[in-house]
Amino acid sequence: MKNYFFFRSVFGVALFLFFFSILSANAAETIKIGVPGAHTGDLASYGLPTVKAAQLVVKDVNAKGGILGRKVELIIEDEACKPELASNAATKLVSGKVDAVIGHICSGATKAALRTYKDAKIIVISPSATSPELTLSGQYPNFFRTIGSDAVQAKLVSDFAVKTLKFTKFAVIHDKGDYGKGFAEYAKKYIEECKNTHVALFEGITAGAVDYSAIVQKIKHSGAEAVIYGGYHPEAASVVQQMRKKGMKTLFISDDGVKDNTFIKVAGQYAEGVYASGPRDTTNNPLAIAAIDAHRKAYGTEPGAFYLNAYSATIAILNAISKAKSTQYEAVAKALRGNKVDTPLGKISFDKKGDALGVGFSMYLVKNGAYVELK
Amino acid sequence: MKITAELKKSFYIALWFILLTFPIMVIRVNTIEQIVIWRWVNLLYVGIGSFVLSFLWQLFLKKKSRSVQTIGTKPSPLRRLLYEPKFNRPALVVIAIFTIIFPFIFSHYQVNIMTTALIYVMLGLGLNIEVGLAGLLDLGYVAFYAVGAYSYALLNYHFGLGFWTLLPVGAILAAFFGILIGLPVLRLRGDYLAIVTLGFAEIIRLILENWNTFSFGPSGISNIPRPGLFGIKLNSEQSAIYMYYLLVIFCLLAIFVVHRLKNSRIGRAWNALREDELACQAAGIDKTRTKLTAFALGATWAGMAGVLFAAKTTFINPASFTFLESAMILSIVVLGGMGSIIGVVIAALAIILLPEYLRVFSDYRMILFGAVLITMMIFRPQGIIADMRKKYESHKTSGSKIKGIDQNG
């Protein structure tokens, strides 16, 4: 019931916005925020939670009268994480005169679209694009993100594995994706920089394959003491299950893509003892609790991937606009960098390159069916 | 005729669909929290929807079977518009003017998606050589597109070569890959050929994805330069317009070349090959050469389209070259009417532009696309514009104009 209602209402709102934008000449009075991302195709599950987060925040803000006396309006664009569609979506948003953008979801799509936004002087905040190049290259002064880069995370994970757990022999596995492979390569680099450590196996698995027992056997054969996995939770859950079912006790250490409660539910008892890095614990943060509750109330389900990051991104940009008292590019960018804002991820602001300060990572361990932060 | 009988049938069909979609549409489970949600209202919508649709379906099917008997007695208005000089000259002038002033009356975004659509026109025309003219079912056409795009991106990155140098290089490399793929599959026919080409395309995509030191892997290559115009610096809007005109020129070139090829000696050899391989050999046509030229010439256009694509988006990664892309290009060729140039152009514009304008329906976009593919095939399997064979024997056009195109394969 509820779900159907959701589709109908989204559809209705979309239709309304369409006619509204055609007919109404004073549409410029709203603050327009573009939300491009993968909403169809195989990566839709990483893109849709961002739309929901943005909608919930905006509904909240509009109910309180908007910002700067103007209502906020979302323009949602699907690009299926494909570079060419992303650059089309970007030109569409630019033509539609959006004031800021929350997205894109995938690093590849973000790279393809950023140049268009940069030329048009539009601020982009991504909840999920983690490629280090996006901020480190310094090419995109208009880019911000509410998630740490792969490099930061890989450093934390490899340090943890080498210095805290004191392992020397690793198998580094990834899902061949932009995110997973990037993470795995950095992890491999950092491990090889340490003394007396080496990577016995570095390989990619095929996401969506029917079975992973061959690679599991290979991990076992390599004699690695620990597996470092770069990728998302669906494949990680399969690999861990098959490792444990074969009686292997090799430790499994992974990234933010795995630090998701769905992983524990899917892998069940086999998730026990898995380490994963993730954003610092937010369960005591009242804003995070409220954000998750709002999602449950509106959609009847648990929020999906990057939900809190997107929620924080939306809050951050709206806050910056209200602090800057305008939607002008330089002022908003300055406000983003200069002001700390309370979000579900904690108090955050942004550094010169666009990475969020205050969005750090911690290591987590699955203990009795839940992630426990290690301090 | 018998409306009540039809209504009754529609009613049973609606009932069947209610039963069929029951678990998927009504029940929604949350396997994590063990909650089950029942959405009974959906049943009503499915029932009404399938009732109306099945009624219309039967109506149109009947209409279609009736119209099959009367086909060809009178040329359709569309056909007259296309082929009679009285109509098509003014139409061409209007289209030409529209094409030229398009970037100045529409926004940056419109120009951009039109450019994308024109890239697909080129791809469609190229694949049309393989599938439409020579009857070689290629499910991996996107491989050549990838070769073109990556040859521009990589050679530019490593050697700093420019767009105009690399355009022919990309085309030649793609043609080379066309021959490379063509050679081992010479003995294969029909669907075996289809799966092997699909396999080749996947192999190329997987290599691009995995071989980081060569292709930068899944993170792709960014900051590919846009083509220059005598050293003038263009901003993004101007260069979008420049890309648009470039693609218009290349599409015209493609149309011209394919049109000339179609009625040339090699074009007739392709036709013969498509209709009957054995008879074709018996008639003294060199099968190997004919097939390989089809692959090479088809691939050339994809290679050029790839270079243009890389220059337009300025970023490429392997995600743009999946099987779905090949399926899309193939749909363009089949929907347009195999072998028909105008049909392919119209279909490419429709398939790429419609989903863009259907963005309002966001979530429902792809499901509609699937449904359109099915209905088009059922109600117009010969495509939007069925190909007309050039006739050499007489000028009196008799009734059976459209015959002959559906006997291939």
Next chain:
Amino acid sequence: MNYFGELFFSGLTRGSIYALLALGYTMVYGILQLINFAHGEIYMIGAFTALIVASVLTVKGFSSIAILVLAAVVAVVYSAAYGYTVEKIAYKPLRQAPRLSPLISAIGMSIFLQNYIMLAQTSDFLPYPNLLPPIPLFNRFSNIIGPSELSIVLTSAILMILLTLFIKFTKTGKAMRATAQDKEMAMLVGVNVNRVISTTFIIGSALAAIGGILIASHTGRINFYIGFSAGIKAFTAAVLGGIGSIPGAMLGGLVLGLAESFATGYISSDYEDVFAFALLVLILIFKPSGLLGRANNQKV
């Protein structure tokens, strides 16, 4: 040697699933000369239906064996119904159409069904309960072959034997073979070709549903997209074995599964799919109609 054995069994598991799915492709191809691209989606729908039924029954508190049986039965029935309906809508009106039309219509159907599940259910990955019964007897060997792998291999083997017997000895099976050989001739001798085609789709879809349940239980997750990649692989297996040939599909599935497994084990899993497709190309170069396919002599 032990390593070899482990890889062998993991290849066998993979191969059995490919074979089960490949059977659907090959049977349809044998009779209609059509690549049924929507077959992978039927497999996904089967797994989804079983998941829905199993969840409802779990909430209602049924025992695990009852859940397995009921979920499997419902999933098989529904997949068969979907297969039947897909044929009636997307392929039947196109019997006389040009060769490529049903192919495009199949691609359209595949896109349609994927998005149908995504819209009506969810785009997220869902955890899939392990419906397969644990086999304690084999725990000793669990480092070589686990209980779920074993049930996959055994179930597939039984189904394939049953199918072979069915095709060989029943009247419907004979009619299917006759139709595959020559449709017009079969019609002339009194075979109801339309019914044979429907039966083919129903059997193929039912097998796909069982494959879906087995593999989703094994990997423990599902979303609307799982049918696509599995479908392409299974289709490759069918062609490898000689499309149209039922033993060929079984052999093709096993060869492909084993090849992938050994490629992963001894070379690198980075390129496992590359090896799979390269193997296909190689075999087709030397045997253009697949491993067990009948050479198709062409006549003018």
